[in-house]
Amino acid sequence: MFMDKYEQLAKLICPDVNITIADLETKFPPRNLNENAKVTRFAPSPTGFLHTGSLFASFVASKLAYDSNGVFYLRIEDTDTKREVKDSIKTLVEQLSLFNIKINEGYGIGGNYGPYIQSERSFIYNTVIYDMICKGLAYPCFCSQDELDKVREIQTANKERPGYYGKYAKCRNLTVDEAISKIKNGEPYVVRFKSTGNFENHINFHDQIRGDLNLSENDLDIVIRKSDGLPTYHFAHVCDDHFMHTTDVIRGEEWLPSVPIHVQLFKALNFPLPNYAHVPVIMKNDNGNRRKLSKRLDPEASVFYFVEKGYPTEALLIYLCTIANSNYEEFRLTTNNDNIDDFKLSYDKFSLDGALFDLEKINNISKDIIFKTPIDTLVDKVINWAKMYDNKLFDLINIDTEMFKKIMNFGKEDLQPRKDYYKYSDIYEHINYMYKEEYDNLICEETNYDKNLISKVCQLFKNDLLSKEPINKDTWFNHQKDIARNIGFAYNKKDMRDNNFAYMFSDYMAIIRLSLTKRKNAFDLVDIITTIGIDEVIRRLDLFI
Ligand code: GLU
Numbered sequence: 001m002f003m004d005k006y007e008q009l010a011k012l013i014c015p016d017v018n019i020t021i022a023d024l025e026t027k028f029p030p031r032n033l034n035e036n037a038k039v040t041r042f043a044p045s046p047t048g049f050l051h052t053g054s055l056f057a058s059f060v061a062s063k064l065a066y067d068s069n070g071v072f073y074l075r076i077e078d079t080d081t082k083r084e085v086k087d088s089i090k091t092l093v094e095q096l097s098l099f100n101i102k103i104n105e106g107y108g109i110g111g112n113y114g115p116y117i118q119s120e121r122s123f124i125y126n127t128v129i130y131d132m133i134c135k136g137l138a139y140p141c142f143c144s145q146d147e148l149d150k151v152r153e154i155q156t157a158n159k160e161r162p163g164y165y166g167k168y169a170k171c172r173n174l175t176v177d178e179a180i181s182k183i184k185n186g187e188p189y190v191v192r193f194k195s196t197g198n199f200e201n202h203i204n205f206h207d208q209i210r211g212d213l214n215l216s217e218n219d220l221d222i223v224i225r226k227s228d229g230l231p232t233y234h235f236a237h238v239c240d241d242h243f244m245h246t247t248d249v250i251r252g253e254e255w256l257p258s259v260p261i262h263v264q265l266f267k268a269l270n271f272p273l274p275n276y277a278h279v280p281v282i283m284k285n286d287n288g289n290r291r292k293l294s295k296r297l298d299p300e301a302s303v304f305y306f307v308e309k310g311y312p313t314e315a316l317l318i319y320l321c322t323i324a325n326s327n328y329e330e331f332r333l334t335t336n337n338d339n340i341d342d343f344k345l346s347y348d349k350f351s352l353d354g355a356l357f358d359l360e361k362i363n364n365i366s367k368d369i370i371f372k373t374p375i376d377t378l379v380d381k382v383i384n385w386a387k388m389y390d391n392k393l394f395d396l397i398n399i400d401t402e403m404f405k406k407i408m409n410f411g412k413e414d415l416q417p418r419k420d421y422y423k424y425s426d427i428y429e430h431i432n433y434m435y436k437e438e439y440d441n442l443i444c445e446e447t448n449y450d451k452n453l454i455s456k457v458c459q460l461f462k463n464d465l466l467s468k469e470p471i472n473k474d475t476w477f478n479h480q481k482d483i484a485r486n487i488g489f490a491y492n493k494k495d496m497r498d499n500n501f502a503y504m505f506s507d508y509m510a511i512i513r514l515s516l517t518k519r520k521n522a523f524d525l526v527d528i529i530t531t532i533g534i535d536e537v538i539r540r541l542d543l544f545i
Contacts, residue, residue: 037070074106208277310424315366
């Protein structure tokens, strides 16, 4: 069979290819979806934990697919073997599910457009590369790292743009025969795209979030297949998002400068260009300086931070939704609806300047969510969390789960309801004194009250407790005021001045609180007393007396 030279070269570079792009198109037909349905994806590289910024991008992508009855799929981009971190695929998948990111198809799930991990997709990349070489759209490059470094030095000295382009793209001028003989000689090579672009030209590009942009055309002969035979990100992105029929490529803003390369590749391959949406990078206010949330500097750059601290996952998603769409916060407040599914995310409500990360806001949302969670659900969630991340709390709950439930309910019905916890890891410190076992080991907070005074107050309180009927929350307070006054605690400031009292009723309460909890701030005393029981109250008072 006659094979032209280009085809011979292609065969040499991709010896295993036995199908065509047309075959791939048949294998991966267009999806059968409604006209407006979005097909989006999350395409993490397995280089470590799930970054908070990646959770943001995946949240946006999954939400837009969900809102349009489309498809959100997971694709693992593992072509950078040097940066790969062991087990990170497993961690990524676990963390996505922990945050309730709804994945419809892809890695670990399956679907008609797989394999969903790039290292198993070489037959696709090579089929496309074969075709590109045959058409003169790609060529092998034999330049060594040393040669490339030299080119860069010259470009820097001449104040020129760095890169493999124009006169610097040496190997694009090799004849096919030369290339064939170099490969046959065993010279290592990469495959490059032969760009027809001119950097002086501009292209118009519409980003779904950033609007109309005018960018310089690409003229770089970028590497599409590395010497290890794996594709580069640029090339794999174009092949995968084409054959998986992604309608909207939603990814971090750091990819925006690469758009001209991608646009050109899509065009050269005659693949329709998908929509692009570049989501803002999450920034952090670092002593007045705005900078990117950093893996190295900021623990909250990893979603694990929120898991470990015990933030309800929906709180973080609600927060991410507020930074995604400026109208979401108002929706949530006016409808009093925390179900994100009921809000439709839209491109045109995106804020453009990098989203500023605000831990205080997350805390407030989280506090509110914890407060609103029905008690049984909350207790279950806390138990599950504590089992993994907080042994001390887990042990406490196991001593008396009913009591724990009661404690978690304290103050919920008050006129000004108590919202004590930002996150589950706040709970232990807040409640430990309620448990006898913990109380005995706690060190009492410092106090200025005289020992005799403390003893006197505790004695009085104890006697009263023993002589009274069950505690009535409505009258208890006033009753205490009266008995406290008998031993010299004034009702109020005026009473104090007029009668020359040394202490106020608040001092009396502070002493009782201290003796029952060993701390200055605690839950409502009636709640404490009725929960731990009279016997335990007496025992604690006796210790102080
Ligand atoms: N693997 C790329 C990354 O982790 C994906 C970018 C994209 O979504 O296209 O940054």
